[in-house]
Amino acid sequence: MFKYYGKYVPYLxxxxxxxxxxxxxxxxxxxxxxxxxxxYSNDIYNASYVGLQNYIELFKNPIxxxxxxxxxxxxxxxxxxxxxxxxxLAVLLNQQIRGITLYKILIYxxxxxxxxxxxxxxxxxxxxxxxxxxxxxxxxFPSIGWLTDPKWAIYSVIIVTIWKGIGYYMMIYLAALMSxxxxxxxxCDIDGANFLTKHLNVTVPYIMPTIALVVTISSIxxxxxxxxxxxxxxxxxxxxxxxxVYYIYERAFENLDLGYASAMAVVLLIxxxxxxxxxxxxxxxxxxxx
Amino acid sequence: xxxxxxxxxxxxxxxxxxxxxxxxxxxxISTSLKGAGENIFAYPPVxxxxxxxxxxxxxxxxxxxxxxxxxxxxxxxxxxxxxNLILSSLAAYPLARMEFRGKKITFFAILxxxxxxxxxxxxxxxxxxxxxxxxxxxxxxAGYIGLIMPFAVSAFGIFLMRQAFLGIPREMEEAAIVDGxxxxxxxxxxxxxxxxxxxxxxxxxxxxxxxGEFLWPSIVLTKESLYTLPVGVNNLxxxxxxxxxFIAAGSIISIIPIIIFFLAMQKYFxxxxxxxxxxx
Numbered sequence: 009m010f011k012y013y014g015k016y017v018p019y020l021x022x023x024x025x026x027x028x029x030x031x032x033x034x035x036x037x038x039x040x041x042x043x044x045x046x047x048y049s050n051d052i053y054n055a056s057y058v059g060l061q062n063y064i065e066l067f068k069n070p071i072x073x074x075x076x077x078x079x080x081x082x083x084x085x086x087x088x089x090x091x092x093x094x095x096x097l098a099v100l101l102n103q104q105i106r107g108i109t110l111y112k113i114l115i116y117x118x119x120x121x122x123x124x125x126x127x128x129x130x131x132x133x134x135x136x137x138x139x140x141x142x143x144x145x146x147x148x149f150p151s152i153g154w155l156t157d158p159k160w161a162i163y164s165v166i167i168v169t170i171w172k173g174i175g176y177y178m179m180i181y182l183a184a185l186m187s188x189x190x191x192x193x194x195x196c197d198i199d200g201a202n203f204l205t206k207h208l209n210v211t212v213p214y215i216m217p218t219i220a221l222v223v224t225i226s227s228i229x230x231x232x233x234x235x236x237x238x239x240x241x242x243x244x245x246x247x248x249x250x251x252x253v254y255y256i257y258e259r260a261f262e263n264l265d266l267g268y269a270s271a272m273a274v275v276l277l278i279x280x281x282x283x284x285x286x287x288x289x290x291x292x293x294x295x296x297x298x
Numbered sequence: 299x300x301x302x303x304x305x306x307x308x309x310x311x312x313x314x315x316x317x318x319x320x321x322x323x324x325x326x327i328s329t330s331l332k333g334a335g336e337n338i339f340a341y342p343p344v345x346x347x348x349x350x351x352x353x354x355x356x357x358x359x360x361x362x363x364x365x366x367x368x369x370x371x372x373x374x375x376x377x378x379x380x381x382n383l384i385l386s387s388l389a390a391y392p393l394a395r396m397e398f399r400g401k402k403i404t405f406f407a408i409l410x411x412x413x414x415x416x417x418x419x420x421x422x423x424x425x426x427x428x429x430x431x432x433x434x435x436x437x438x439x440a441g442y443i444g445l446i447m448p449f450a451v452s453a454f455g456i457f458l459m460r461q462a463f464l465g466i467p468r469e470m471e472e473a474a475i476v477d478g479x480x481x482x483x484x485x486x487x488x489x490x491x492x493x494x495x496x497x498x499x500x501x502x503x504x505x506x507x508x509x510g511e512f513l514w515p516s517i518v519l520t521k522e523s524l525y526t527l528p529v530g531v532n533n534l535x536x537x538x539x540x541x542x543x544f545i546a547a548g549s550i551i552s553i554i555p556i557i558i559f560f561l562a563m564q565k566y567f568x569x570x571x572x573x574x575x576x577x578x
Contacts, residue, residue, distance in 0.1 A: 011397070012471070012475045012480075012481060012484070013396060013481040014481070015398075017392070017396070017481050018392035018396045018398040018401075019392075019398070021388045021389060021391050021392045021485075022388070022389050022392055022393075022404060024384075024385050024388060024389075024451075025385040025386065025388060025389035025408075025451045025456060026389065026404065026407075026408075028385065028447065028450055028451045029407075029408065029411055029451060029453070031426060032423055032426070032447065032448045033411045033414055033419070034407075034411075035422065035426065036419035036420075036421075036422035036423045036426060037414055037419055037422075039419075039422035039425070039426075040418060040419050040421065040422055043421070043422065097311075097312070097315060100308050100311060100312055101312070103308065105305065105308060105309070106309075107309075107312075109564075109568070110316075111312045111315075111316055112568040113560075113561070113564060113568060114316035114319050114320055115312075115315055115316055115319045116560075116567055116568055117319055117320055117323075117557070117560070118319055119567075120506060120556055120557070120560045120567070121323070121510075121553050121556060121557070122509070122510040122512070122527065122528045122531070122552070122553065122556070123510060123512060123528070124510075124512050124528040124529075124531050124532045125326075125528075125531060125549045125552060125553050126322065128326075128531065128532075128534075128535065128545060128549050129322035129323060129325070129326045129549065130322055132322075132325065132326060132329065132542060132545075132546065133322055133325060135339075135542075137339040137341075138339075139325060139343045142341055142342060142343055145341075146342070171318070171319070171322075174315075174319070175319065179567070179568060203304070228415070231415075232415050232416075232417050234417065234512070234513050235512040235513065235528075238512075238516070238532075239532055239535075253417040256417065256418070256420075256421075257417075257420075257513075257517075260420075260421045261421075261424075261517060266421060269421055270421060273417075273418040273419065273421065274418075276415065276417065276418045277414065277415070277418040277419075280413070280414075280415045280418065281413045281414070284412060284413035285413060288409065288412065288413070295457060295461070296409060296457055
């Protein structure tokens with residue numbers, strides 16, 4: 009096909025989007041790195057270059073290890089659950105049964121509703137004299153300080169993230185299940201395989217790429233969690249539910265410690281970029297037609 | 299027989315999960331409808347309000363500018379959606395259909411932004427927004443623009459639209475050229491109408507994302523009159539410290555619009571056909 013457009017037309021079309029991406033992604037990206045080598049703690053208007061000092065302080069700070077550990081706990085608890093339970097539900101929903109649309113709507117509802125309202129709703133369930141503690145007591149357990157006990161707070165927050173994510177990943181799995189050839193299941197039925205062996209031997213291997221996709225995207229979003237923590241615990245008690253993003257927020261916007269927060273942001277950038285790179289190169293190649 | 303047992307099992311699990319999915323909301327609704335005469339901490343808990351009242355709704359509606367928060371959320375979400383639709387399709391067209399110098403590098407630069415989490419760069423984004431005077435201390439319009447601009451275009455949207463353009467047969471453009479269309483007419487009159495389904499998907503998911511956004515508005519907003527729903531609802535906790543009846547009523551009011559939107563657009567969310575369209 010001949011060129012029906014002028015030499016500069018492509019750039020004209022790209023300009024507005026690229027301009028915004030430069031201003032709100034690329035410049036901030038490099039500025040984060042620059043800020044991480046500066047110190048603002050003495051004078052917010054006058055930065056001094058301090059080399060690696062922010063990083064050295066960061067790696068000496070026990071709270072930094074605590075928030076890294078908490079972020080890690082978030083990953084190892086939330087990701088396996090978000091990779092499996094939605095798959096199980098998707099398998100159940102991938103049948104000819106009544107009420108399928110209603111089930112999908114109800115299970116997807118938490119995805120749609122603002123995380124702030126979700127966190128408030130759970131805060132109410134978690135209240136000291138709340139309904140969850142009533143359940144605990146009637147089952148013969150002592151009450152739990154869901155959000156006030158350092159042992160439990162992070163898990164209580166993770167539960168909200170999981171609850172809000174299940175419907176989302178279930179829909180991703182459902183789309184993948186539609187592509188599994190029916191003949192494979194028919195072969196299983198002839199062999200008399202039961203529910204579990206059938207799906208472990210046919211479904212799981214067939215949609216392995218989707219499972220891997222869910223693992224990477226749920227990992228990335230677990231590392232970005234903020235609102236749940238902000239609304240429910242503010243990172244407390246005793247930093248027990250503070251993750252790296254929340255700590256960055258706190259240092260940057262409450263303590264105005266720009267350099268220190270940026271050094272932490274660089275650490276977060278490196279971790280998330282590794283996961284994203286894996287995601288793009290391994291699972292989403294088709295989406296970008298690389 | 300085995301089949302029937304299987305069906306009963308399937309339904310019981312799905313019913314249980316459905317109840318777990320909506321129970322936190324049901325409990326909030328229940329609390330919001332309980333009058334002052336009823337102990338909301340009663341043991342055992344009571345789901346159906348005994349002292350039924352709508353007073354909490356009236357109370358929170360009169361004390362808090364929920365309608366204002368709703369309008370702010372609408373302005374921000376509408377602005378974000380419109381800009382995303384325009385800017386993403388503009389940028390996607392040359393990436394899908396034209397040859398030009400620097401195409402590869404532009405492509406990979408845009409792809410790279412997918413890997414940068416907003417949470418890691420929010421501090422410089424904030425500093426830049428202040429430098430550009432896009433903040434509510436300047437005036438309300440600047441405040442709205444500041445809420446919108448960092449999310450006005452996304453690599454996700456550009457790639458979604460690029461995919462859509464790639465799916466259109468070349469003959470469409472050729473026919474248009476023969477008919478004497480210039481490049482802008484081809485884009486606006488020929489190509490854009492053909493990618494309407496993708497535009498709809500982009501609009502809906504951008505809307506949901508913008509509507510629920512909490513981190514950015516809670517960083518930039520200083521004036522209560524510009525609060526979006528998530529920020530305003532979070533603020534209820536501070537205003538009514540432990541008045542859970544009011545907090546619950548306010549929260550429930552705040553989710554009504556998005557639930558209506560969801561039910562109206564449900565096929566886009568639960569048909570399972572938009573797997574590639576969901577944001578990570």
